[in-house]
Amino acid sequence: MKTFIIIGAIILSSFFGACDNTNKQEQKITAEAGAENKTATKNQMNKDACLMPVSAEDSAKYISKKAEVKGEVENPLILTVDSLKKMNVATIENFVVVCQSGGNMKEDKTCKGVLLKDILEKAKIKQQNHKDRNFYIVARATDNYKATFSWAEIFNNPTGDNVYVLFEENGRPIKTQGDMILICKNDIKTGPRHVYWLKSIEVNRVD
Numbered sequence: 076m077k078t079f080i081i082i083g084a085i086i087l088s089s090f091f092g093a094c095d096n097t098n099k100q101e102q103k104i105t106a107e108a109g110a111e112n113k114t115a116t117k118n119q120m121n122k123d124a125c126l127m128p129v130s131a132e133d134s135a136k137y138i139s140k141k142a143e144v145k146g147e148v149e150n151p152l153i154l155t156v157d158s159l160k161k162m163n164v165a166t167i168e169n170f171v172v173v174c175q176s177g178g179n180m181k182e183d184k185t186c187k188g189v190l191l192k193d194i195l196e197k198a199k200i201k202q203q204n205h206k207d208r209n210f211y212i213v214a215r216a217t218d219n220y221k222a223t224f225s226w227a228e229i230f231n232n233p234t235g236d237n238v239y240v241l242f243e244e245n246g247r248p249i250k251t252q253g254d255m256i257l258i259c260k261n262d263i264k265t266g267p268r269h270v271y272w273l274k275s276i277e278v279n280r281v282d
């Protein structure tokens with residue numbers, strides 16, 4: 076009789092144990108679904124934010140006529156459309172801005188700009204020696220939107236031949252996103268490192 080009771084208790088406890096487990100699994104699945112939903116909502120919100128047209132009022136207050144090149148450089152520069160025109164100007168064809176969410180935001184048949192590499196060579200990064208090459212470069216806009224590049228990307232990688240400061244789109248000066256836009260033509264999604272209202276290019280050394 077005693078044995079039966081013990082066996083019965085074991086069976087019962089394992090049954091409830093299993094139930095408890097199932098419950099936990101269900102809870103976990105519900106939590107995961109919740110997180111996925113949240114990510115989906117967030118993605119949608121990001122997409123909406125990217126698709127939101129910038130009002131004329133906002134662009135008027137954010138437009139920047141100058142872009143400063145500063146930080147760890149020997150010759151700080153102030154870039155303007157006119158100063159860029161005096162440099163080695165390249166024409167870029169069929170440049171498409173693709174948001175991180177996947178949407179096509181803008182297509183330029185043709186645009187004109189100067190390589191960031193040429194600009195930084197003119198500003199001359201303060202390299203103390205051959206191994207002093209851990210710099211990061213921040214392209215910043217007046218609304219504090221920013222994109223980051225590394226020294227190696229610009230000076231020791233094909234990306235260096237794809238990063239431009241634009242001053243003209245489709246044969247016209249850049250108006251609402253003006254005066255200059257920094258782009259990285261070979262990025263998978265070109266939206267994130269497309270910095271309009273460009274106001275500075277800062278060179279920083281990694282400590």
Ligand SMILES: Nc1nc2c(c(=O)[nH]1)N[C@H]1C(S)=C(S)[C@@H](COP(=O)(O)O)O[C@H]1N2
Pocket residue numbers: 125172173174175180181216217218220266267269270271272273
């Ligand atoms: N200054 C600034 N640049 C920015 C942004 C911004 O909010 N401010 N948004 C970025 C995002 S998320 C995308 S997808 C593209 C959109 O470019 P478009 O406005 O030309 O379509 O610009 C990028 N550059």
Ligand SMILES: [Mo]
Pocket residue numbers: 125173174175176266267
């Ligand atoms: Mo975006």
